[in-house]
Amino acid sequence: MEGILQELPELLLATVVDLSSGRLLAAYTKQAQSDPYKVTTHAVATARHLARLSAQPGLATQQLEDLVLVLDEQFHVLRLTADQQWGCLLLVYTHDTNLALAREVLRKHSSQ
16 A cells, blocks of 8 residues: 555555455545545445456456546546455546556556
């Protein structure tokens, strides 16, 4: 989490979650009104649903790595670890951070 905060100081919210239990392992928010648990719960539920799609024909060799939600003013990026044990979610304003940069920072720090 510290590395992500150093590289993305404009970060609005970041969480690390255990995917099997949905339990937050770490959380950071810049805004008092943000609820990291609620935001992460919805993102993890969506990722779990999408991960089930790998059972579909033609997708058996594919694995969900990122879930990116682009809103008018925010990017929400959920990165899953290779072993699918945990995920890291971050939220940034679109005017503060490039989506490619946010994904790269998240990829780098979630693989450590």
